[in-house]
Amino acid sequence: MSKSIFYHAGCPVCISAEHDIVSLIGAENVEIVHLGDNPGSIEKAEKSGVKSVPALVTPQGNVLHINFGASMEDLK
Amino acid sequence: MSKSIFYHAGCPVCISAEHDIVSLIGAENVEIVHLGDNPGSIEKAEKSGVKSVPALVTPQGNVLHINFGASMEDLK
Numbered sequence: 001m002s003k004s005i006f007y008h009a010g011c012p013v014c015i016s017a018e019h020d021i022v023s024l025i026g027a028e029n030v031e032i033v034h035l036g037d038n039p040g041s042i043e044k045a046e047k048s049g050v051k052s053v054p055a056l057v058t059p060q061g062n063v064l065h066i067n068f069g070a071s072m073e074d075l076k
Numbered sequence: 077m078s079k080s081i082f083y084h085a086g087c088p089v090c091i092s093a094e095h096d097i098v099s100l101i102g103a104e105n106v107e108i109v110h111l112g113d114n115p116g117s118i119e120k121a122e123k124s125g126v127k128s129v130p131a132l133v134t135p136q137g138n139v140l141h142i143n144f145g146a147s148m149e150d151l152k
Binding site: 004016017020021023024025029056058060062064065066067068 | 080092093096097099100101105132134136138140141142143144
């Protein structure tokens with residue numbers, strides 16, 4: 001199975017969701033991308049359909065927006 | 077590990093998220109509760125902190141609200 005990608009921005013909501021997701025699906029199955037530290041990845045995330053963080057992009061390409069931390073516009 | 081509980085209400089957003097979650101964490105690790113078919117479970121879901129569906133309650137008791145299908149008020 002290819003990896004999921006978890007996008008976040010370091011906010012408390014994001015970190016809490018990250019711990020839950022890693023616990024549920026396993027650290028080896030998910031790549032964590034901090035968009036605050038890696039603003040160059042914002043465009044890729046948006047092209048994947050990410051509208052807010054935290055969000056999980058599944059191996060099938062579906063986007064699961066989890067809770068609500070920040071909109072993509074707020075990160076720019 | 078105890079099971080997560082995935083609450084949904086049968087809407088297309090819910091079903092799509094259900095497939096993703098089952099694929100990610102495994103059908104054996106998650107109990108699926110359809111609140112439209114089981115309105116008696118709405119109170120339990122709310123006490124767990126569920127504010128909208130679809131939502132996943134983790135074994136640690138955290139609530140991950142995924143995308144947005146319907147508010148709990150809409151289900152009553």
